[in-house]
Amino acid sequence: MTKSLHPGAWWAWALLLATAATRTTNPLLLGLLLGVAAFVVAGRRTQGRAFGFFLRLGLLVLAMRLLFEALFSSPLPGHVLVRLPSVPLPSALAGLRIGGAVTAESLVSASYGGLQLATLLICLGAANSLASPRRLLRSLPGALYELGVAVTVAMSFAPQLVLAGSRVRRARRLRGKSTSGLRGWVASALPVLQDGLESSIELAAAMDSRGFGRRGVVSAARRRATSSALLIGLLAVAAAMYGLLATGSPAVIGLPLLLGGSGIAVAAVLLGGHGVVRTKYRPDSWGAAEWLVIASGLAATLGVVGAGRVAPGSLHTSAYPIVAPALPWPAVAGIALALVPALLSTKPRPQARQVETGELIGAAR
Amino acid sequence: MSLGRRCAGAILVALALVVAVASFSRTANAATAYRYWTYYVSPPNAAAWSYSQRGPASEHPQDGEVQGWRFAIQADRSGGLTPRVAPDFAKLCASQPATAGKVRVGVVLDFGVADDAPAGEHPPANVVTGCVLVADGASGVDVLDAAVGAANVRIGQGLICGISGYPKSECADVVAAPKPTAAKSASPKAPAPAKITATATPTPAATVPADQPAASAPAPTTTATLESTVALSSSAVPPSTAASESVATLSDLKKPSNKTFPTAAVIGVVLVLGLAVAAIVRGLGARR
Structure with a gap:
């Protein structure tokens, strides 16, 4: 049980959970999906930061959805919670408004929609933290190496940009120049872009010299x-x-x-x-455990879809009138099966991790 | 040889495009009928129904207006199925005197024919009519709430999905168009269900006299026989459209909602919370 799973299996598992989330706005099922993703990720010692980031992003999405619902969209009728000052709009803009009554029903409805979107994002976050996308790219089939180089460069550009930003700002501060205000931003924009781009190109060159993106x-x-x-x-x-x-x-x-x-x-x-003439160094193997992980993700998706067949209407909780959400058993059973990878997920071999990052990133620096 | 290969490639791409377009246009054709509560209004002194250009949340009735709801499979844009009772305000609100600061609105709820019902369901009533008194500035949804009770109006996806528990759970589902209209197929686009807050976009059919959508309705004879009756009994309708039980007045539709303890929801909340706590504990344990 010390073996680390193939990254493709983790991505498939997380995407299957996300697919299940797209089929339902039932807050209980979405909560269960979130819980399963969090529980499986929690067992991993490394890479928890990516999941935390996506968790905060999901919360932000939910908050924005509620805010926009309260301010701009025509509310569902029902119990008025507050009346915000409103701006009258011409009748041509029916369906849009600014301010006005905020009803409990419209907030509940918006929170279901926001929760669904947040769940999708957090499932992606789980995939990111269970297996880094770079590691997934490493196991791409040969025909897609060119694509893999492009994606890796694109994905490393943003983090490089952040690093370059802090470097340039520190340099400006050491020279006694201001780093705040519009002037400071404009002056540091060009060197930051240049630095970020340069590092990405360096990375691409490093990957090319290791056989990525090369064809026979x-x-x-x-x-x-x-x-x-x-x-x-x-x-x-x-x-x-x-x-x-x-x-x-x-x-x-x-x-x-x-x-x-x-x-x-x-x-x-x-x-x-x-x-393609290229050999893989220590390729990720695909065995029974990987199949098991995918099957457990599939169980969640099929469970939710099956719940829609067995009990139609249970996947979408009505917000008008506000009712208690249903708990369809096929979906609960399927999502519970998606917990199985928690038993398999153990910390990855530290050695293997070093090799993996060293191959792609460390060599470029 | 390379020319031949290029030709083969071009043919392959063209074939793929044809297949893609064909499969998509077929879905577009099949997906032309919606089964939903269609919203009609009849302004004061108008003798006919007109498809509401606004959603019920944006539509504010005047005194003397009649609002109608019809549950049906709407397959033909040029001949939408209207409520089978004419919007006769004088008859509907005969016993309701005008009140200052309030508007009287006639209400016609047509639960449709049994053939249009979703699988396993049956229209709970036939055509129910009445008169409601709502505050000036109220919306079409308020009228509906006043007519059947807010607890009996189900809204989802921005649409009026169900009235008095009919249909049970579906909401403006896409269904196969009924045979006769599909055979006509001159303009197979159905009036799509409008969101409760939306303004309906002008459709080709709107250029046809907009206040006469019933002109080519498929069942003109039923409309004629039903016009004279306001409160309907099952005997007044053709056998194919007979309702399971006859509900004659709006007050009969105001069923008290039976509240049961939401056991399943409580179990679900406990499960979600338990999983969250387990995840946090596990995360802390793994970090140590």
């Missing part, structure tokens, strides 16, 4: 064929996702498109991967 000898026609097949496959998958997730569109088109599209995409990736 492949004919141009074949490269074009694989990339167009990949594009078509991904477009089909996107359309299928729309078909599957949007309520009201028949699921009949969703599933075949999804299967066909992902089939084409996988074939393209396999074809493109032939040309």
Whole structure:
């Protein structure tokens, strides 16, 4: 049990939880999903910061949603809590208002929507803290290395920018120049951007020298064929996702498109991967534990979807009239099964972590 | 050879586009009928229903207005199904004297025909009519609340979803269009359910006399026979549309809501809180 799980398994697990969250506005189910994500993340000794950040982000989203509901959107009728001073708007803007009555019903309804969005974000945060996206990129198939380099550079740009900002400000302060006010910001903007960009390019060069983003000898026609097949496959998958997730569109088109599209995409990736000459250092293995993690995430999604079939209406809690949310048992059982990875998640091998970060980031610095 | 390959690629892309467009247009065609409570108004002295251009939360009735609700599968934009009772304010509010500072509003609630009911449900009543007295400046939702009691109006996703518990849980679901209108298919777009606060966008159908949406309603004969009756009994309607029980007045719809202790919700809250505490304890333990 000292083995660290494949990052792809963690991402799939978290995205399946997020998918479950998109299907319901029932605050109890959303709370259970949040609790499961937090419980599994809590067992990890490292990388708790990412989860804390996303937790705060979720709270912020919820607060903003409530604030906007109270200030700008036409309220649901019902019990008036407060009457804010209001600004009359022309009738052409019906549906929008500034100030006015704030009803308990509209706040409850907004909090359900906000909680759903917050849950989605926090599930992503869980994925981030369970397995760093950089580690996931490392196990990308060969055909996507170019993409992987671009994504890694883009993802490291923002943190680099923050570091560069503090460096430049410290330098200005040492020279006795002001770092506050508009003038200070404008003067430090250019060096900060330059510094951040430079570090990212350095990182890209470091990755390139280690074989990322490099292709073997492949004919141009074949490269074009694989990339167009990949594009078509991904477009089909996107359309299928729309078909599957949007309520009201028949699921009949969703599933075949999804299967066909992902089939084409996988074939393209396999074809493109032939040309890549690169070996992986200490590759992440994919075993029974990884399958188990994915299955437990799938249980949560299927449980929530199944609850919609067994007890229609239980997934969406009415805010007018305000009623106690239902607790559909298939969803509870499914979400409880999603706790299984908590038993598997042990701290990652410190050695393995060093190698992983050293390979991508440390070498560039 | 490379030309041939390029041609093959182009054909492949074109095929994919055709498939994508075809599958999407098919869903668009299938998704044209909504089953929902449609909102109609009839301003003072107007003899016919008109599809409300505003949602009930933004619509403020005048004295002498009639507001109508019809539960139906609305499949045809040019012939929306209106309440099967004419908006006759004089008849509806005959016994209600005008009051200063208040407005009298006639109310017609048409629970629709059994064929339009969701699976496993049956319209709890047929057409219920009445007259309510609301404060000046009240909205259409206030009128509805006054008519059936606020606890019996279910709102979700910004729509009036249910009145007096009908339908039980669905809200403006997309359903397959009924056969006859689908066969016509000249303008298969249904009037989409408008949000309670929204202003309806002018539709192609709105250029047709906007105050006569019932002109091409599929059941003109029923409209004619029902016009004379205000309070309906089951015998007055064709057998296919007979209601399970006849509810004649608005006060009959004001069922007292039976409050039971929300055991499931309490269990759920305990589960969520327990999980949160466990996560915090586990997190503290792991950090140490």
